[in-house]
Amino acid sequence: MTRLLHLDTSPRGDRSISRALSKDFITHWKAAHPNDSITYRDLGHHPVPLVNETWIAAAFSAPDQRTPEQATAIAISDELVDEFLAADCYVLGIPMYNFSHPAGFKAYIDQIVRPGRTFSVEADGSYKGLVTGKRMVIITARSGSYRQGTPAHAYDPGLTQEPLRSPVA
Numbered sequence: 054m055t056r057l058l059h060l061d062t063s064p065r066g067d068r069s070i071s072r073a074l075s076k077d078f079i080t081h082w083k084a085a086h087p088n089d090s091i092t093y094r095d096l097g098h099h100p101v102p103l104v105n106e107t108w109i110a111a112a113f114s115a116p117d118q119r120t121p122e123q124a125t126a127i128a129i130s131d132e133l134v135d136e137f138l139a140a141d142c143y144v145l146g147i148p149m150y151n152f153s154h155p156a157g158f159k160a161y162i163d164q165i166v167r168p169g170r171t172f173s174v175e176a177d178g179s180y181k182g183l184v185t186g187k188r189m190v191i192i193t194a195r196s197g198s199y200r201q202g203t204p205a206h207a208y209d210p211g212l213t214q215e216p217l218r219s220p221v222a
């Protein structure tokens with residue numbers, strides 16, 4: 054059984070293209086893999102908090118060294134990291150906003166990139182990712198074209214790929 058984490062990041066609702074596409078992917082996935090579990094998080098309509106100084110102090114402190122304020126600030130991050138690590142596969146609906154992704158998605162990334170949980174710093178000072186062996190499907194929507202050979206290709210943030218042949222493996 055595969056555990057999917059499905060994230061939508063568009064602030065739009067019924068008019069959102071990325072939401073429609075990620076929903077379509079999940080519908081096809083469920084039909085092909087009825088026993089898989091799917092956790093859904095709507096970052097577009099329910100954004101997570103921005104990290105702040107108290108959060109940062111907590112992230113770089115041992116749990117038993119944190120002040121009550123730090124423990125409160127980091128609690129949502131622990132919940133998000135637990136949810137992220139529990140998944141085997143990620144399905145992300147992400148619109149392009151100003152040649153990047155919506156700010157709400159960056160807030161989520163800041164919450165789940167945690168020393169000792171999702172990355173470590175090695176003895177030589179290099180960084181090591183601790184989340185391995187997972188799969189991620191990124192479904193993007195944008196109004197422009199950034200394909201190789203188009204005038205705007207240089208503005209592609211790196212998410213433009215050839216379309217998937219089939220949404221179901």
Ligand SMILES: Cc1cc2nc3c(=O)[nH]c(=O)nc-3n(C[C@H](O)[C@H](O)[C@H](O)COP(=O)(O)O)c2cc1C
Nearest residue numbers: 063065069070071148149150151152194195196197
């Ligand atoms: C604030 C904002 C910024 C946008 N920036 C870009 C952009 O830089 N490049 C682009 O191709 N489209 C841009 N768009 C268009 C959206 O990517 C497009 O409407 C997409 O369908 C939005 O995703 P959604 O339908 O899931 O909400 C922008 C739209 C908005 C509202």
